[in-house]
Amino acid sequence: MNQNLYGMAVLLLLGMRICSGTALAQEPDRSEQFVQETAPAFLTKHCLSCHSGKAAKGMTRLDDLLASDWADRYGTWTKVIEQVESRSMPPADKTQPAADEVDRFLTGLQPALKQRLLASTRVPPPTPLRRLNRVQYRNVIRDLFGVDTDPTTHLPADEIGYGFDNIGEHLMISPILMEQYLRMAKEIAAAVITTDPDDAAPVVARLEWPPARVRGPNDDTFGLEFTGKKLPWAPPGGKFLAHAFEIPDDDEYVIKVQALGENIGPKPLQLAVDIGGTEAFRVPVASSSLTWTKVRLRLPKGTADFTFRPIPEPVPKGEKAPKRGPILLERVLIARPSQTSDSTYPEPHRRVVVARPSKTRNVREAAEAIFEPLATRAYRRPPTREQVARLVAIVEQAHSGGQSFDQGVQLALQAMLCSPNFLFIAEAERGAGGPRPVDEFELANRLSFFLWNTMPDTELFDAARAGRLRKELDRHVDRMIGDARFEEFCRSFTHQWLKFARLKEFRPDPKNKRYADFEQVRDSAVRETELFFATVLREDLPLTTLIDAEFSLVNESLARFYGLPKVQADAGFQRVEVKGRGGLLTQASVLAATSFPTRTSPVVRGAWILENLLNAPPPPPPPDVPNLDSSNEAASKSKLSLRQQLEKHRSNARCAVCHNRIDPLGFALEGFDIIGKVRRVDDSGQPVDATAVLPSGEKVQGVEGLKKILVGPRKEQFLSCLTEKMMIYALGRGPDPADVRTIQATIDALARDQDRSRGLIRGIIASPAFNNR
Template identity: 40%
Template sequence: MPTGPSRESAALVAIACGLAWLSPLRSSADEGDAAAPARAVVEKYCLSCHKGEEADGGLDLVKLMAKGSPSSNRKPWRRVKENVEGGTMPPDDHPQPSEAEAGALAAWIDAEVEKAGCDGPVDPGKVTVRRLNRAEYDNTVRDLTGVDFRPADDFPSDDVGYGFDNIGDVLSLPPILMEKYLAAAEAIASRAIDVGGDGEPPVKVYEGDDLGAAGGSPHHDDGRMLSSDGEVAVTHDFPRGSEYVARIVAYGQQAGDQPARMELRLDGRPLRTFDVAAVEGAPGVFEHRLRAPAGRHRLSAAFINDYWDPNHPDPSRRDRNLIVRSIEIQGPFRGPGDEPPPGHALILVNRPTKPEEFGDCAVAVLERFLRRAYRRPVTGGEVAKLVRLAELARENDESFERGIQLAVQAVLASPQFLYRVELYRPKRDRKGKVIDQPNGVPLSHDEVASRLSYFLWSSMPDDELFRLADEQKLHDPAVLEGQVRRMLRDPKSEAFVANFAGQWLQLRNLDAASPDPEQFRAFDEPLRVAMKRESELFFAAILREDRSLIDFIDADYTFLNERLARHYGVPGVSGEEFREVKLPTRERGGLITQASVLTVTSNPSRTSPVKRGKWVLEQILGSPPPPPPPDVPALADDSKGPLVGTLRQRTEQHRANPSCASCHARLDPPGFGLENYDAIGAWRERDGGLEIDASSEMPTGEKFRGPAELKAVLRSRKPEFARTLAEKLLTYALGRGLEESDACAVDKITKATADDGDRLSRIVLEIVKSDPFLRRKG
C-alpha cells in the first residue's frame, strides 16, 4: 500500500529483516513447529541491526513484538515478503540467508497472512471531512454556476499526501485561503448573474500592492513609479464580453519638451495613448471606454517616452517619469446585443413577474441551487436563511437578480460548499442504542454520487447522478457500472486523466523541468507540451478503450504529433495534431520510454539512473526505497575524489561507498536499463564519447540488456504492478491513505481485474463497487 507522507516508507524497506515477526513466532505452542524456521532466520540475520533505540531505519523488532501475528498486520507482512523474495535485505555487506532459509520465511509469511481471510467483518475505513482542492473547486464552480475562469489559480497550492493533492488529512484551511474564498465568491456571483437594472455598474479599484510593475521602480510613496519604459498592470476578471470603462489616476515627473506619455493596453494590445501633463499634487484621471471579452485579462498603463538628461541645469527637469496611483475598471455596461452570462439562466430558473411573487420565486431558485451546491438534500431552514438574505436586497430597492446574487455569494463561501461532508448515520435498536456495525455503515446515495463525480470528474454530480441518488439507486452494482462507463465517455473525465495520471506519472513536474539549454537545444515549449500530451492520451486510451494495463509497461503504439515524432526519430508523422502511431521498434513503447517520464526523472544537465530507478520502484512496482542517509554525498559531490567515465561508471564508483550500496542495489538496475535515453528522452548510443552499457540485473535475479529487456522483466511482475496501480487508484478515489483493513478490497479488485483481461477500466469499476468506496467506518 502507498505509505504516504510519513516515515513509514523508510521502515518498509528495512522490514524485509523482520517487522513484528518475533511475536507470532513465539505466540503459541501449536504454531511452534511451523514458526521455528522463520524465527531462526530472523534471529540469525536481522536482530543485529533491528533492535534497541539505534535500530536501523528506526525499526526496533523487540518493540514490534507486541503488534501480533501477520494475520492482523497484513500490510507490513506483504512488504516483508516482497523484500525477502527480492533479496534486498540483509544488505550485501551482511551475511545472507540461503535460498531455503529465505523460502521458509516467505512461506511462513504467506501462511500467516492467509489466516486473516476476507470473509469476516471488514472495516471500510475512516472518513475525513475533505476540503475541495483547487482543481475540484474550479470544476465545481464551472458546473454549478456556468462560470469558467479558474478562480483557484489565485489560491495557495494544495498540500500533497500519499502522492495526491486530494487527501483530506492534508487539505488544511489557512487564513489566507479563506480570504481568497470570500473574494472568489464575490467574483463568481458577479460573473454568473446579470443584475440588470439602471443602476451604476460595479467598480473595481486597484492601488498599492494590487498594482504590478514591470520596468522602473516597483514602489513609490504615491503609487507605482516607472522610471524607464515599462508598464503598471492588473489582471482583471471581466464577468462577460461587454463594454467597460478604464480609469487611470496618474501624473508625470516632467522633463524634456514632451509630457510623460502613457499607453493603455489590453493583453498587450494598444488601446489609446494619453499625454500625462499632470504633476505631483494634482494627478489627472485618464478614462477610456473599451470592449473586453469575458475572462481574465491584463490591463496595463505603459510609460513609452522615457527621458534622461543628466546635464540639464535644473535638476528637477533632468528625468521624466510616470507615476500611476491607481487603475479603476467599471462595468460591465449593457450594450446592444449583449446576452446575459451562461450562469444567469442556469441559476435563475424562475423570476417574479410581480412583487408578491418575490418570496416564492426566491425559494424555487435557491432550493434548486442549494441542492446542487451542497450536493445533498437541503432543509427548509437552510433555504429560508438565504431567501431572507435575498429579501434584504429588495428592501434596499435592489433587483431580484441582485438578491439571488448575494445569496449565491453566501453559498459559495459556506463550509457546506467548500467541504465534502459524509455524515455518520448509526443504526439504533428500539431503545435508541447504537448497534455495533463492524462492516461499517453505507454511505447515503448522495454521498456515493459525490464520490463518483469527484473520483472521475473532479467535480460535482450532474443531473443524472442527482436523479439516481433521489431514486436511491446508487448502491446497485449494475447501475454503478453503467454510470462509470457513461462518466468515462464524458469529456469531463479529462480531469481524471489530468489529475490522477498527472500525479501518478508525475507529469505535473514537467511544467517545472528546466533542461540545460546549452546541452539540450532541442527542448522547447512545444516539445514540453507534446511530451505531456502523449502520456495523457496514452493513459486515456488504455482507460476508455478497455485496453490492458500491461500496455503501461510495454506497448507497440503511442500518440505522437510531428514535433514529438521527430524527437523520437519516428517517420511518417506530420502536423500538430496527435494521432495513434504504430511504433517501428521496441526502443519505444510503454511509460518508461516516454519523454515525459524520462525528463521528469532526469537532472537539468544529465540523466539520473537513481531517479529513474526510484520512479520504477515507486510507480510501477510499489516498492519505494528509503531516503538516503543524511551523511551520504550526492553524486557530483562525492568526497573520495573526481568521478570519471560514463554516468553509469560514475554511479558505480559512488555506490562503492558502503552507506550507498544497499539502496543502490535496488535503485540502479532499472535506471541503468534506461541509459540509452538522454535527459529529455532522446535515444542515444554514447555518453561523453563512451558507449553506453544499459545492461543490469534486478535484485530478484532477472538480467537484462537495454529497455526492451527491462520491459520484459517488468511484464513478468504484472501482479505487483496491478496491485500498485489498484492501490494508487483506490487512494485517489477515497482521498485518504490506505489502511490495513483495505487489503481485502485490494485483493478483490486485483483478482477481478486479472479475471477480466487486466483491463484498467476493471480496476476503476471494482473500486466503485468496493466496500471502502460505498461504506464508512461505523
C-alpha cells in the same frame, strides 16, 4: 502510516520481492512454520533485548507482535521490514544477522502476512471529510455557473499526501485560507450576477483585440494576456487612435471603456474621447489594472467617428513633466439599454436567476425558486429547509434594506459559496453500528470526483434522486469514461502518479545543442502521456499496454522530436504505430522527469520505477553516506563511466543494500538521453550499455527487456501498485491494511478478464471502501 513503509509491506504481501527474487510458496504450513519458529527465533536473537516490555526503545514493542492482530499491528510490521531490509537494525554495535538469516526472515514473512491480512475482518476506514482542492473548486464553479475562469489564483498549492493532492487529512481550512474563500466567493458572485441593468444591455458595436492565452509561471493553468492598443502621449505623425462605430438607431447608449495606465502618479491619467471631432467625455485612468468607465450618451443613427486621445496633465512653470507610460485601451463597447430584457443578461446570470418577484410572486417565493435547485447542485445533495431558508433570508433582508433583488441574490450566492456544504465533500457520519452504505447522492459524488474531478451532472443527480444509481452503475461508469470530463481525471492522476511536478522546474543544459528542442515539445510530451493513458482506459485495453504498447499519440513537433514518420502540422495528436517507442518508459515526459539537467540518472530512474510501477520505494539514504557526486569526484576526473561510478558507490555495503535494487532498473533506460531521445553514446562519450542483472538473477537487455520483466514475472506487482495508487486517488485517503483484500480481489478479477483496464476502475468502485462510509 508512512506510505513508503506501506508500499513495501504490500510488496511483501504479494510475494514479489524484487530485491531477492526468491520464489515464495504460499502453503499454510510454511506460514505457520514462520510464525511458530523462524520469526520468534529471529526476533528473540536480534530485536527483543531492546524492543520488549513497557520500556521498549523507540516506543516500539515487538515481544507481543506475533500474538497480536496482524492488521492492527501493520504499522509495526512495516517498520520491522524497513529496518531489517535496510540493515538499519540491529544497530551497528550489536551482533548483525547473517544475509541468509535476513533472507529467511523477510521471505518467510510474506506468506504469513498475506494469509493473515486476507483473512482479517478489519473494516476499511471511512473516507475522511475533505475540502474541494484547487482543481475541484475550479471545475465545480465552471460546471455550476458556466464561467470559464480560474478563481483559485488566490489559493496556495494543495498539500500532497501519499503522492496526491486530494487527500482528506490534508484538505482542511485555516482562518487565513477561509479569508481567501470569502474573497473568491465575492468575486465569483460579482462575475455571475449582473446587478446593474446597464451591464445587461445588448452590445451593438465594439472595438477590442483578441486576448492571447499564456501559460502561468508556476503551474499548468492558462491566463489571458492584455492585448489592447497602447496609446502614446505623442503618437507618430500626431494621429491618435480613431475608429468608426455603426449606430443602429437614434437612442440613448451606454459607452463602456476598459483601460489601464502605466507609471500612474498621484493624479489619474486622462483619456479624452472625441465623437465627430468634438470631445464628448474623458476617461480617468487611475489604476494599473483594467477598469471600466461607463458614460450615457444619446447618439444618432449612422456612423459615429470616435478618437481616443491621452491628455497630458498640466505642468507648472519651471517643473519637469513626470514620466508617464502609455494608456492601454483594452476594449470599447457600445450598449443599448432600451433593448435590455431577461434574455440579454449573461448566461451565468440567467442560469442562476430563474425567477423574479412579480405581481403573483413575492421576494421570498422568487428567492426560494432560485436557491432550492441551485443549493441542490452546489451542495451536491438536496438541501434541508433550514439551509434554503438561510439563503432566502439574505435576499429578503437585502431587498428590505433598499437593495435590488439581483443584489440580494448576489449576497446570498456569496454565503452559499462559503458554506461548508459547498466547500467540503461532506458525508453523514457512521453510526454506532459501524460502517453503513453510502446513500445514492454520496455515491454520485464519489463517482464524479473520482472520474471527473468535479460535481455530478444532471444524469447522476437524477439517478440518485430516483434511487436507481446503484442499479445503473456500469452504464454510468461507461458514460463517464466516454465523456470529455474524463480527461480531467487522466490529467490529474497521471501527473501525480508519474511525478510530473519535476518537469515544471526541469531545464536541460542550455550548453548542449542536443537538448535545444525540448522546450518546443515540453507541453506536447506531457499531453502525449495524458492522451495515451486515456486511450488505454477508453478502449478498455489491457493495463499492461501502459508498459508494452506498440502505439503512441503524437503531434507534428513530437513526431519530429522522436524521429517518427511525419505527422501533418494541422492534424493535432494522431495515433501512430511504433516499435520500441511505445509505453510509459519510452515517453519524453517520464524520461525527462527522471533526469538531471546535465546527465541521465539510473538511480533516479530506477527509484522512480520501484516507487511508481512496483510500489517498492527505496528508503532514503543514510544521512552519513556521501552522495554519488561528492563520493566519486576522483572517479569523475578519471573519466569513469556513470556505470563505473555507481559500481564504486555500491562498494559501500550500506549503499549496496538499496542500490542493488535501484541501479539495474535505471541502467535499462540508458538508451535514452535526459530528454527522451534515443542515443548510442552516453554522457561521458562512451558507448551506451543498457544491460543489467536484477538481484534475482534475471538479465535485462535495455528497455525492451525491462518491459518484458514488468509485464511478465512482475506483472502482478505492477497491477497491485497501479491499483493501490488509483484507490488512494479515488478514496481521498491513504492506504489501509484492509485495502489489501480489495487489491487482491481486483487483481484476481483482472486476471479473469485479460487485465482489461476498465476492470480496475470497476473493481475500485465495487469495493467495500468505495461503497461504505
